[in-house]
Amino acid sequence: MEIGFGNFFSLNQAQTLHFLVQKVKSDSRAGSWMGWMGKPQERGPADTAVHRAAPPKGAAPRAAPRTGKNPMQSLAQLRYVDISRAFKQAPWRVQIQVIATLASVAIVIVALGGLYLIEASRAATAGRDVQSLQVDKAELELSINRQLALIASAKSVARLEMRARELGYAPAQIGQIDFVVVKGYYGPQLHLPAAVAPAPEPELPDYNETLGTWLVGTLADMFGPGGE
Amino acid sequence: MTESVRSRLKAMLGVFAVLTGLIVVRLISLQFGKDVEHFRDIYESETGYLVTVTPPRGRIYDRSGELLATNDVKYALGISPDFVTDPEGLAKILSSLLGRPFEDMHALIQQETPEKYVIIQRPVSAEIGEKLLAMQRDPVGPNLGGLIVEPMQTRVYPGGTLASHVVGFVGLDNQGYAGIEDFYNDILAGRPVVGFKPVVPFDVALNPAPDVGADLYLTIDRDIQSLAEQTLAGAVKRYGAEGGEIIIMEPKTGRILALAVNPAFDPNNYVTDPNAFEPNPAVSAQFEPGSTFKVLTMAAALQSGVVTPETTYQDTGYIEVGGVGIRNWNGAAWGTQDMTGLLQHSLNVGTAWVSTQMGPKTFYDYMTAFGIGQVTNIDLSGEASGRLKRPGDSDWYESDLGTNAFGQGVATTPIQLLTAISAIANGGAMMQPHLLERVVDGDVIHTTQPQVLGRPISADVAATLNNMLAVSVEREANGALLPGYRIAGKTGTAQIPIPGGYDFQKTIASFVGWGPVDDPRFIVLIKFDRPSASIWGSDTAAPTFGELVKRLVVLMDIPPDDVRRQLAAQTAGQ
Missing domain, CATH: 3.90.1310.10 (Penicillin-binding protein 2a (Domain 2))
Structure with a gap:
């Protein structure tokens, strides 16, 4: 039976147990395994299993120590926490953690950058639309002024009077007018009634949403209290 | 790793740390230091420009909402x-x-x-x-x-030329230069703003919002104004006058319904029209009013109790006041005359006699109360105050009391004379003449309220004088009559002062009339400058008044007196 450790390597059960036993023993002799990652002065001359496993330069490879005990018995003596610690502190495990952490940071940065770009492009598009609308508005105002002036010219007294005469009308004389009493009517209201103010239109909010406010708002919509 | 490598790494780390620190310090200084404005200016000059936004000028309407200026x-x-x-x-x-x-x-x-x-x-x-x-x-x-x-x-x-002297005109610099455009320029023009206009879409902002000019609604009625201008133009031509003015006012409110000046000008082409730069004579031309002034003298005499309508005097055709001889307009003696006859025949001798009965203090106090020699504060630029000499002034002589009484030696403007006489039409209350009916500034509307300018005489005296003037019009100034309506008024023919005396060939002919007498809706002043067809106001201004009011009562929906009374009775019976 083999125990898989990802794509890095694999050990059979016996090799694994042997490796662990050696780790625990050397740990009890030379201090913490963590020492190899610590400061140099805290480490002993041969403070890691890796170092000890490597024979001195020129020396013959040392045979694996044998205790004469059944490996299964040794394993039984090991505490669970020691095994767990050994796995956690394995070098390949640390590498994976570092790589995963960096990858996560990179993904977050890319995601934030992407969101920023999306928002920035939306803001720029909206800005361009606003510029275009402002130009349209100015042109429309000019056009309205022009139309009002044309209408006013068409309604001028001289023009209306000339047109009325062309159509056969003549100014009324006082003798041609019959005055009657109309109940509740008090004569022509030459003075315009006070202009009725139009209902105020809802004021559009300024387009000042930042990425942060957008995120907060979106999250609030997603996870905030629902219903009315 | 050997010790030397380590030390080199440490040195490099130190160098990088120092460089990073310097960059951070520089960044902070750029962001918050004293050069912030400088860098902001550079940024703004590259990414936008300063723009002056001039608001559209407010429009001017007549009282019915018809555009006069846009x-x-x-x-x-x-x-x-x-x-x-x-x-x-x-x-x-x-x-x-x-x-x-x-x-x-x-x-x-x-x-x-x-x-x-x-x-x-x-x-x-x-x-x-x-x-x-x-x-x-x-x-x-x-x-x-x-x-x-x-x-x-x-x-x-x-x-076009309609109401040109009322409305005025605006130059290319958006500044009003005459009339309402000038007087209310601050309200009409609004306030331009200078703002930064970014060209980068990402930084785009709404255009700077200027303070938009407000719209003005005038008391002028476009149709009545047109009627006045047409009538005036025709009369000026017919009587060979150099020019003239017609002012129509509501005596109860002081609203000016029409203010016509001849010659007019076209404000659309003010550059090429020399008349555009002439002051508005209706408010700025000072003239000796002549016999229309007798109305004020008589009002003062009645109010002070010096005379009553029945008071008589013996008109010998000559009176001396302060050593100066005064004669009637025709040099004749009119015998025994009462006060109505005095007004009817427009007798200078009788009016001078009345003023001497009042004495200078009473006479001039009343003239001051009528606003003679003072601006009316009508809302038009360039108003003149006229001139009323008083005892104590270096150029006042005792003879002035006699001549001032019939409107010589005293200078008024047309609007001043009309305002003063309107007190008689309006039961003794003189109303503030005005042209602005209301200001519409967005949703806010300011309406001008009629104001009493003064009460120089009582309502009783005003009613008495109204009746006297109506009688005098019926007997003497037939041309001013309008069948079916009782009209009151007074003609005027004034000599024009020139250096060293008066021009005896040219006059200023005028007429001030109002009606209906029992419920005055209008008061009209008509003035002609140097008419050549006839020098007399009774021959020129009075018939023009009759011609004008014939159409005016139609435009103002004023029924004939008998119809109005019937309608009033029916209304009361309902």
């Missing part, structure tokens, strides 16, 4: 000499559209100048401007490179 679009043509790529083609197009010689246009375009912008013509009509813009937009159109066509707001007056 805004239109014209265009300003200019070139950027550095960007003109086809000067010949551009000059050819511009010369054909603007009607200017090709050579002039070509020279203008080709001139050596350090300027970035050269004006070709401003303003040009909307038609020409829009035609050029269409050519610029046309991808296969002519090469108009370097031509700048900019819209510009201009003022237009749809009625």
Whole structure:
């Protein structure tokens, strides 16, 4: 039976147990395994299993120590926490953690950058639309002024009077007018009634949403209290 | 790792740390240091420009909401000499559209100048401007490179000369230069704002919002104004006058319904019209009113109790006041006359006698109470105060009491005289004459409330004098009569002062009348300058008044007196 450790390597059960036993023993002799990652002065001359496993330069490879005990018995003596610690502190495990952490940071940065770009492009598009609308508005105002002036010219007294005469009308004389009493009517209201103010239109909010406010708002919509 | 490598790494780390620190310090200084403004200016100059936003000028309406002045679009043509790529083609197009010689246009375009912008013509009509813009937009159109066509707001007056002296005109600098445009320029023009306009879409902001000019509604009635102007123009021509004015006012409120001046001017072409730059004579021309002034003298005498309508005097055709002899207009003696006869025949001798009965203090106090020699504060620029000499003034003589009584030696303006006499039509209350009915500033509306300017005489005296003047019109100034309506009024024929005395050949003929007497709806002043057909107000101004009010009562929906009383009775019975 083999125990898989990802794509890095694999050990059979016996090799694994042997490796662990050696780790625990050397740990009890030379201090913490963590020492190899610590400061140099805290480490002993041969403070890691890796170092000890490597024979001195020129020396013959040392045979694996044998205790004469059944490996299964040794394993039984090991505490669970020691095994767990050994796995956690394995070098390949640390590498994976570092790589995963960096990858996560990179993904977050890319995601934030992407969101920023999306928002920035939306803001720029909206800005361009606003510029275009402002130009349209100015042109429309000019056009309205022009139309009002044309209408006013068409309604001028001289023009209306000339047109009325062309159509056969003549100014009324006082003798041609019959005055009657109309109940509740008090004569022509030459003075315009006070202009009725139009209902105020809802004021559009300024387009000042930042990425942060957008995120907060979106999250609030997603996870905030629902219903009315 | 050997010790030397380690130390080198440490040194590099230190160097990088120092460099990073310097960069951070510099960044902080750029962000918050003393050069912030400098860098902000650089940024803004690269990413936008300062723009002055001029608000549209407020419009002017008559009291019925008809436009008297509004805004239109014209265009300003200019070139950027550095960007003109086809000067010949551009000059050819511009010369054909603007009607200017090709050579002039070509020279203008080709001139050596350090300027970035050269004006070709401003303003040009909307038609020409829009035609050029269409050519610029046309991808296969002519090469108009370097031509700048900019819209510009201009003022237009749809009625042309209608109410020109009331409305005034606006120059290319958006500044009002006469009439209402001048007097209420601050309200009409609004306030331009200067703002930064970013060109980067990411930084785009709404255009700076200027304080928009408010719209004005005047008391002028466009139809009545037109009637007054037509009547005046016809009469000036008919009587050979040099000019004239007609003012129509509501005596109960002081609202000016029409203010016509002849000659008028066209505010749309004020540059080429010399009359545009003449002051409005209705408020600025000071003249000796003549016999219309007798109304005020009689009002003062009645109010002070010196005379009653029945008081008589013996008219010998001559009276001496302060050593100066005064004669009647025809030099004749009119015998025994009462006060109504005095007004009816417009007797100078009798009026001078009345003023001497009052004495100078009483007489001048009342004239001051009528506002003579003071501005009325009508809302038109250029109002003159007239002149009323008083005892104590260096140029006042005792004889002035006699001559002032019949309107010589005293100077008034047409609006001042009308305002003073309106007190008699309005039960003794003199109303503030005004042209502004209301201001509409967005949703806010300010309405002008009629104001009493003074009460120089009582209602009883006003009613008495009304009756006397109605009788005198019926007996003497027949031309001013209007069948079916009781009208009161007084003619005036004033000699014109010249250096060393008076011009005996020329006069100022006038008439002030109002009606209906029992419920006055209008008071009208008509004045002609130097009429040649006849020097007399009774021959010129009075018939013009009759002609005017014949149409005026129709436009104002004023029924004849008997119909009005019947209607009032029916209304009361309902």
